[in-house]
Amino acid sequence: MNTLILISVIPIVLLYLGLYKVKNALLPVTVIGLLVALGLAVAQWNNGAQPIFHGMMLFDNFSIAFSGITISSTILILLLSKGYFEKISNHIAEYYAIILFSLAGIIVMVSYYNLTMLFIGIEIMSVSLYILAGIKKNDFASNEAALKYFLMGAFSTGFLLFGITLIYGSSGSFNLEDIRNYVLMHQHIDPLFYTGVALIIVGLCFKVGAAPFHFWTPDVYEGSPTLITAFMSTVVKTAGFAAFLRLFSACFAPMASFWVPALLVIAIITLFIGNITALYQQSFKRMLAFSSISHAGYLLFAIIALGAGSANSVLIYATAYSIASIIAFGTLILVQQQSNSDNFESFNGLSARNPFLALVLTIAMLSLAGIPLTAGFIGKFYMFNGALSQYQVWLVIIAIINAIVSIFYYFRVIIAMYFRTAERTEVAVPVYYKFVLGFSALVTIIIGIYPVLLSNLI
Amino acid sequence: MTVSILLFLPVVAALAVLAFKNEAAKHAALFFAVVEFAIALTFLSRFIPDATTQFAIDLPWIPKLGVYFNAGIDGISMMMVLLTTVLVPIIILTTYQHQYKNAPVFYALILFMQAGLLVVFTALDGFLFYVGWEAALIPIYFICALWGGENRIRITIKFFIYTFAGSLFMLLGIIYLYLQTPGKTYDLHQFYNLSLDVHRQTLVFWAFFLAFAIKLPVFPFHTWQPDTYTEAPSGGTMMLSGIMLKMGIYGVIRWLIPNAPLGFLSSQWIVILLAIIGVVYASIIAFKQTDGKRLAAYSSIAHVGLIAAGIFAWNTQGLQGAMIQMLSHGINIVGIFFIWDIIIRRLNTRDINQLGGIAKVAPQFAIAFLIIVLGTIALPLTNGFIGEFLLLNGIFIANIWLAAIAGLSIIFGAVYMLRMYKNVMQGETNALTATFTDIHGSEKLALGIICVLIIGIGVYPQPLLHLSQASVSNLIQTVTAKIYESGIITK
Numbered sequence: 001m002n003t004l005i006l007i008s009v010i011p012i013v014l015l016y017l018g019l020y021k022v023k024n025a026l027l028p029v030t031v032i033g034l035l036v037a038l039g040l041a042v043a044q045w046n047n048g049a050q051p052i053f054h055g056m057m058l059f060d061n062f063s064i065a066f067s068g069i070t071i072s073s074t075i076l077i078l079l080l081s082k083g084y085f086e087k088i089s090n091h092i093a094e095y096y097a098i099i100l101f102s103l104a105g106i107i108v109m110v111s112y113y114n115l116t117m118l119f120i121g122i123e124i125m126s127v128s129l130y131i132l133a134g135i136k137k138n139d140f141a142s143n144e145a146a147l148k149y150f151l152m153g154a155f156s157t158g159f160l161l162f163g164i165t166l167i168y169g170s171s172g173s174f175n176l177e178d179i180r181n182y183v184l185m186h187q188h189i190d191p192l193f194y195t196g197v198a199l200i201i202v203g204l205c206f207k208v209g210a211a212p213f214h215f216w217t218p219d220v221y222e223g224s225p226t227l228i229t230a231f232m233s234t235v236v237k238t239a240g241f242a243a244f245l246r247l248f249s250a251c252f253a254p255m256a257s258f259w260v261p262a263l264l265v266i267a268i269i270t271l272f273i274g275n276i277t278a279l280y281q282q283s284f285k286r287m288l289a290f291s292s293i294s295h296a297g298y299l300l301f302a303i304i305a306l307g308a309g310s311a312n313s314v315l316i317y318a319t320a321y322s323i324a325s326i327i328a329f330g331t332l333i334l335v336q337q338q339s340n341s342d343n344f345e346s347f348n349g350l351s352a353r354n355p356f357l358a359l360v361l362t363i364a365m366l367s368l369a370g371i372p373l374t375a376g377f378i379g380k381f382y383m384f385n386g387a388l389s390q391y392q393v394w395l396v397i398i399a400i401i402n403a404i405v406s407i408f409y410y411f412r413v414i415i416a417m418y419f420r421t422a423e424r425t426e427v428a429v430p431v432y433y434k435f436v437l438g439f440s441a442l443v444t445i446i447i448g449i450y451p452v453l454l455s456n457l458i
Numbered sequence: 459m460t461v462s463i464l465l466f467l468p469v470v471a472a473l474a475v476l477a478f479k480n481e482a483a484k485h486a487a488l489f490f491a492v493v494e495f496a497i498a499l500t501f502l503s504r505f506i507p508d509a510t511t512q513f514a515i516d517l518p519w520i521p522k523l524g525v526y527f528n529a530g531i532d533g534i535s536m537m538m539v540l541l542t543t544v545l546v547p548i549i550i551l552t553t554y555q556h557q558y559k560n561a562p563v564f565y566a567l568i569l570f571m572q573a574g575l576l577v578v579f580t581a582l583d584g585f586l587f588y589v590g591w592e593a594a595l596i597p598i599y600f601i602c603a604l605w606g607g608e609n610r611i612r613i614t615i616k617f618f619i620y621t622f623a624g625s626l627f628m629l630l631g632i633i634y635l636y637l638q639t640p641g642k643t644y645d646l647h648q649f650y651n652l653s654l655d656v657h658r659q660t661l662v663f664w665a666f667f668l669a670f671a672i673k674l675p676v677f678p679f680h681t682w683q684p685d686t687y688t689e690a691p692s693g694g695t696m697m698l699s700g701i702m703l704k705m706g707i708y709g710v711i712r713w714l715i716p717n718a719p720l721g722f723l724s725s726q727w728i729v730i731l732l733a734i735i736g737v738v739y740a741s742i743i744a745f746k747q748t749d750g751k752r753l754a755a756y757s758s759i760a761h762v763g764l765i766a767a768g769i770f771a772w773n774t775q776g777l778q779g780a781m782i783q784m785l786s787h788g789i790n791i792v793g794i795f796f797i798w799d800i801i802i803r804r805l806n807t808r809d810i811n812q813l814g815g816i817a818k819v820a821p822q823f824a825i826a827f828l829i830i831v832l833g834t835i836a837l838p839l840t841n842g843f844i845g846e847f848l849l850l851n852g853i854f855i856a857n858i859w860l861a862a863i864a865g866l867s868i869i870f871g872a873v874y875m876l877r878m879y880k881n882v883m884q885g886e887t888n889a890l891t892a893t894f895t896d897i898h899g900s901e902k903l904a905l906g907i908i909c910v911l912i913i914g915i916g917v918y919p920q921p922l923l924h925l926s927q928a929s930v931s932n933l934i935q936t937v938t939a940k941i942y943e944s945g946i947i948t949k
Contacts, residue, residue, distance in 0.1 A: 372592040381585075381629075385523065388633050396633075400626040407619055419603055419611050452520055 001052065001059060003041040003067055004111070006033065007104045011097035018093020027082055030096050034075050034103075041067045051113045055175045062311055063111035065457050066242040069315065070106050070235045073322045074099065077230050079436050080330050084227055088136050095135065099231060102128035106239040110246070115164045115174040118243060122160065122207065125239065126153050129232060133224040145223025152206070152216040160203025166196030176250040183254050197252055197259055201266075204247075208240035210296045211270040218277075221289035226336065229285065230329035233292040234322035241299050241314050248303055249310060256306060263304050264395065270297035271402040278409045285342040287409055288328055291368060294402060295321050298383050301395070305386040313382040316454055320367055320375030320447060323440040327364035330437050331357055338427050347413050348422035357429060358417045360441040367444045369410040370403055375447035382455070460515040461529050461580050464501065464539065467494055468573035472566040480561045484554060487565035491547035494572070498543035507533055507925050509932035511582065519585070524636065524643035528583040533929030534781065537922070538579035538708055541785050545700045545792055546572050548907055552796045553693040554900035555803060558605055564693070567597040571697060578705050584632040584644035587713065591625055591669075591705065598697060605691040617686040620679070624672035628709075631665030635717060649717050650936065653944065656720045663721025666714045667729070673706030674762050676729070677736030687755035692799035695751070699758050700792040704784050707762070710769055711777065716933060719940045722772075730770045730856070734864050736763035741870035750801065750808045753878055754794045757834065760867050761787050767864055768849030774931055776852020781926045782919060783845025786833065786912075790842060793830035793908040797823075800901060801882070804894055810878060815887030820896040824883050826905040831879045833912040835872040841915035844923075 010033040017025055041064050051058045078099070085095045105124030112118045130153065134146025168174055170190035171182035183189065206213040221229045252259060274294025281287040295317075302313040332342060334357065339346040351358035367376035380403065387396050429437075447454055471490035478486045505512060514530030531539060550568065558564045574597070577590025595618070603614040632644070638658075639648045654662070672679045687695050715722045740759035747753035765783050768776035800823070801816075802808055817824035829840070836842035846868060854861035897905060915922065 366596070371596060372589040373596075377592075381633075384629070385633055385636075388630075389637055393630075393634075396630055400623075400630060403626060404619060404623045407622060408615070411615060411618070415603070415611055415615070418600075450519075452522075455520060456522060 001057070003037045003071075004104060004107045006037045006040060007071075007100055007107060010034070010037075011100040011104075014093050014097045014100070018091070018097070023092060026093055026096050027078065030078055030100065031075055034071055034078070034100075038068060038071045038075075041071070051177075055177065056114045056117050057108075057111050058113035059111050061457065062242070062246065065311075065315055066110040066238065067107050069319050069322065070103065070110070070238055073235045073238070073326065074103050074231070076323075076326050076436050076440065077227060077235070079432050080230075080326075080333065081227055082432050083430065084225075084333065088225055095132075098128045098131055098135075102132070102231075103235070106235060109239045110242040112243070112246070113176050115167065115176070115179075115247075118247065119157075119161060119164060121243070123157065125236065126157065126207075129153075129228075129236065132228045132231070133220055135228070136225055139223075141223035142225065143223075145220045148216055148223075149220045156203050156206035156213065159199045159206070163196045163199030163203060166192045166199065170196065176247070179251045180254075183251065189255065194258060197255070198262070200247070201259060201262060204240065204244045205266060208237055208244065208296050208299070209293050210266050210300060211273040211293060212266075214270070214273065214293050214296075217293055218286055218289045221292070222283065222286050226285065226329055226333050226342075229289075230326055233288065233329075234325045237292065237296065237299075238318040238322055241296075241302075241318060245303055245310060245314055249306055253306055260304055263300055264392075267297050267300040267304060267395070268398055270294065270300065271399060275402045275405045279405065281409070282344065283342050284328075284332055284344055284347065284413060287344075287412075288325065288332075291406065291409070292325070294406065295368075297402070298380065298399065301383040301387045301392075301399070304395070305390040305392060307386065307389070309382070309386055312455055312457070313379070313386050315457060316375070316382055316447070316451060317379035319454060320379040320444065323443050324364040324367040324374075324376060327360050327437055327440045327444075328368070330433060330440075331361045331364075334427050334429060334433065339424065344412055344416050345422070347416040348420040349424065350417040350427070352421070353424065353426045354429065356434070357427060357437070360437045361417065362414050363441045363444055365410040365414055367448070369407055373445065373448045375444045375451075378448055378451040378455075459501070459504070459513060461501075461513045461531055462515045464494070464497055465529065465573060465576050465580065467497065468569045468576065472569040472573070475566045475569060476562050478562055480557075483562035483565050484550070487569060488547060488550045490569060491543075491550050491572070495543040495547055498539050501531065502536065502540065505531070505536055505925075507928055509533070509928040514582070519583075523585075524639075524641065524645070525585040526583050526643075526645065527586060528645060529577070529580040529586065530582055531580055533926040534708070534711060534933070535580050537781050537785060537926050538704060539576060541704060541788050542572060542575050542579065542701050544911070545696070545788055548792060548904055549693055549696045549700065551900050551904040551907075552696065552792070552799065556691075556693070558691070560604075564601065564605060567601050568693065568697065571597040571601075571702075575701055575705065579708055582646045584636060584646065584649065586644075587646075588625070588629050588632055591628070592622075594702060594705065595621055595625070598694060598702060601694040601697070602686060602690040605694065607689040609685070610689045613682075613685045613689045617682045620672050620682045621669075624669035624679075627665045628669035631662045634662060634665070646713075650940075652717075653940070654718075654720075656724060656944075659718040659721035660724055661721070663714065663718040663725055666709070666717065667725075670706040670709040670714060673709070674703055674766060675706075675759065676732055676763065676766055677739055677759070678732070680736065680740070680759050683759060684752050684755040687758070687795075688749065688751045692795055692802075695795050696792045699755070699795065700788040703758070703762060704788065707765055707769065707780060707784055710766070711780070711933070715769075715772065716937050716940075719937045720944055722770075722937075723941060726770055726772070730767050730853075730860060733763045733767040733770065734860055736760070737767070737864055737867045738870075741867055741874065744870070744874045747874075748810045750798045750810055750878065750882070751795070752808075753810070753874065754791065754798060757794075757871065757875065758787075758791050760871065761791075761834075764846065764849055764864055764867055767860070768852045771852045771856035772934065772937070773852050773855050774934060775848050775855060777930045777934065778923060778926065779845050779848025779850075779852055781930065782915075782922055783842075783849060785922065786841035786845045786915060789908055789911050789915075790830060790834045793826075793905070793912070794834060796904060796908070797827050797830060800897065801894075805890055807890070810881045812888075813882045813891055814885040815883070816891050816894050817883040818887050819892060819894045822902065823894075823897045823905075826897070826909055827879065827883060829909045829912055830905075831875050833916070835875045836868055839913070839916045841912050841919070843916060844919045
């Protein structure tokens with residue numbers, strides 16, 4: 001709870017700092033504040049938490065683990081922001097404040113114990129993101145991204161809310177425990193309840209960018225400032241899956257036979273659409289957008305094969321995916337600044353000029369592709385393990401085919417960096433970037449070699 | 459003393475080599491590879507050639523999922539460890555005349571790959587095996603793609619996708635077996651104890667087979683191989699052909715057949731047939747080659763096809779033949795590729811028709827070349843003979859007609875190899891080959907070691923055969939017992 005309060009207070013402080021033009025204090029205050037928030041969250045570990053506020057919130061280990069991951073990723077992304085926002089607009093304090101407001105929404109999303117809190121959390125997060133997507137006020141693509149995201153987002157929130165209402169209508173409660181009891185107690189569940197579950201699936205799939213509700217993703221990811229894209233594709237996606245998993249494992253697990261086929265179809269479509277479209281991209285940023293869709297497909301495995309290990313699988317997969325994406329986007333920002341293009345060609349010959357950047361990006365790509373000794377492999381391994389234990393052999397075979405396809409586009413950037421040449425000057429790498437990229441690459445390898453550090457958490 | 463020293467030293471060495479500058483990196487890499495070989499020899503001296511697993515290490519890795527760092531050496535693994543640790547120093551020695559750009563990275567990748575290979579050859583845990591399998595693939599991909607020839611980008615990605623695809627299906631098979639074990643573990647011996655029905659075993663068999671067949675490669679999964687061998691830098695080609703393809707053969711012996719004996723039984727003849735088609739097909743294509751490296755690549759497919767057929771015949775002769783032939787083939791093919799490396803470096807061509815008469819200007823080179831060619835075509839008193847004889851013997855026990863066809867491979871091999879030797883070394887010296895200088899320094903040393911090994915093993919193979927004998931017969935008994943147990947075949 002303290003974490004949430006702190007994360008809600010920091011942005012207000014930041015806005016005041018912005019008002020008094022203390023620009024240099026913004027980043028340190030944010031980062032230190034978030035580190036304290038992280039510490040507060042970790043301090044609550046294994047405390048035997050009970051639902052608080054009449055069963056509105058529950059800060060159990062699940063919530064703490066996901067809060068920890070999302071806060072840490074946000075810190076890494078914010079560290080990359082030094083000098084980045086200044087170039088885009090004058091209102092820097094607002095950036096930090098809105099990102100943190102969004103993070104507050106995310107903490108609610110991973111800690112809710114009542115459907116109203118889920119809705120409020122998603123809304124706090126989304127409204128902040130609509131603004132962030134459009135924050136380059138004079139940029140056409142950014143405006144388009146914001147408008148598209150807002151319209152589609154509002155639409156999907158409508159679905160989600162409608163679903164919640166139907167569930168309330170049939171079960172008589174917003175509380176997760178009561179809903180679960182309703183599902184367990186009743187032989188004949190109200191058809192409206194089923195409709196509600198279906199609508200919630202639609203709403204949540206939109207938020208995590210799963211096909212066929214993914215159409216906003218590429219345009220919004222491409223149009224938004226790259227750092228915001230990094231935030232959306234890592235922190236927001238992780239939170240979306242945590243919320244998804246919490247709802248389904250707490251409430252809907254007993255009626256799995258109803259929604260598993262639907263999610264199975266969604267996961268398969270997501271994998272194919274994400275991977276095959278990513279093959280044809282010329283822009284690295286757009287490729288990452290489609291790859292993020294395909295990773296949503298893998299993450300859905302954990303919900304399809306719902307079990308004791310699901311939370312763990314999502315945690316590992318989301319962490320692996322987030323840190324690898326942060327490296328990818330961080331490198332992209334640097335390369336983009338130099339060549340003014342986010343095409344694959346911009347990466348040509350990077351290894352000769354910046355061996356460090358090329359190395360960390362290679363590690364990130366190998367991790368995203370799921371090659372052993374990187375965190376991404378451990379994530380995929382857990383997902384495949386879970387899916388096979390539920391006898392979803394065909395799903396895993398489809399996933400394998402997709403993993404093979406994904407090699408083509410992940411290796412494309414490795415090939416560009418190492419085996420092609422281009423006449424360009426060295427990319428300047430600021431110290432902050434060196435730290436974040438190096439740290440993330442190290443974590444990727446460490447988790448890849450010794451995943452127990454993370455996998456025994458929940 | 460546990461196998462962990464053997465597995466971790468190359469990793470440490472790979473990191474250490476990065477700290478050296480270009481020329482020094484060569485020497486450092488060679489030093490570490492020789493130390494690794496010395497360690498392997500001390501293991502060998504303490505090794506008791508019975509069927510037990512020795513020097514074992516078993517540490518918890520991801521205990522919740524039943525993953526343990528479980529590795530050990532038995533007779534079969536010992537042969538593979540010897541193969542790897544003997545060949546890596548020789549391969550590093552053969553690269554001494556090259557000036558590779560970023561040499562420290564090149565040698566670090568070779569040493570890292572050695573670690574991956576040794577993990578594969580000693581792993582007793584499915585997860586560890588898979589990790590080693592991929593850990594060997596990544597470095598060789600970068601070796602081929604960074605230091606390869608003109609078409610390297612297209613060809614190496616094809617190679618990578620092929621092998622990665624196969625290994626993912628193997629991962630599927632491994633996880634599937636894991637889920638069937640009562641205690642939910644990746645322990646190989648628990649896998650051995652499973653008794654699944656024929657249908658499931660067949661699925662497991664093909665999932666594993668795909669990975670191994672691509673690695674070997676068995677016809678029709680071989681299409682990546684000639685291109686990759688041709689385009690890769692010579693050091694990479696030697697690592698691939700000398701050691702890496704043995705991962706596939708070893709996988710068949712250790713992970714494929716004992717894990718799915720009934721699946722093996724139902725698919726045995728399909729695989730033997732594919733292997734023998736591969737032998738004949740590759741030999742015929744080898745006839746037509748004028749490119750020396752490609753010829754060697756196809757000859758490798760033919761030889762490996764014979765090994766695969768011998769293994770799938772599944773008797774002591776065939777399996778023992780496979781064990782010794784793996785070692786011999788590794789030595790011989792490294793020799794052949796080194797010969798071509800020397801020719802290419804001096805004359806800048808691989809076209810057999812442009813060469814001729816080198817024997818006159820380089821007699822020492824000619825002798826070494828001849829010994830290697832004779833080893834490859836399995837002349838008695840060379841190492842190739844022992845292996846091919848036992849393999850054919852094994853196939854003969856299984857089926858006499860197939861043995862007859864497979865036996866053709868020796869004749870074919872003699873024809874294309876001797877023809878290659880004749881065209882390159884004998885005849886009139888032309889303007890190009892007159893410039894050929896005889897071997898010296900590190901070249902002489904590397905070729906000398908290879909020739910000594912070829913003749914040494916050929917004359918007195920008994921210690922090596924003895925090394926794997928007990929493990930091989932034990933493995934065959936285990937599988938036979940499992941097959942009888944299922945009741946499909948009665949005694």
